[in-house]
Amino acid sequence: MPAVPAEPSGPRPLGVAVAPTGQPAVDAGLARLAEADHLPVGGHLGMYEDVHRGLRDVLASLDQHSGPPAPSPTPDRPDRHDQ
Numbered sequence: 001m002p003a004v005p006a007e008p009s010g011p012r013p014l015g016v017a018v019a020p021t022g023q024p025a026v027d028a029g030l031a032r033l034a035e036a037d038h039l040p041v042g043g044h045l046g047m048y049e050d051v052h053r054g055l056r057d058v059l060a061s062l063d064q065h066s067g068p069p070a071p072s073p074t075p076d077r078p079d080r081h082d083q
Helices: 024-038 041-062
Strands: none
Touching: 024 041
16 A cells, blocks of 8 residues: 655645735735745734734725715705695
8 A cells, every 4th residue: 555645744825815806905915914824933923913004004094085075965945845
């Protein structure tokens, strides 16, 4: 009976596929997560914190409107009567 090859010891890349989001800053952060496969465990935390900070900044920027203000709702006209 042939010997079954042993699984490699140590960490292995997860091989998780990431779909592009269309938001360059988010895509760059997600691409950085792949670096974890090549970093020693001690480097994971700093990299995760950096990516988290970048994603948080993207979300915060969504709250800042760069265009014209949204139109205000039209108040009911007092001369209008429902019949």
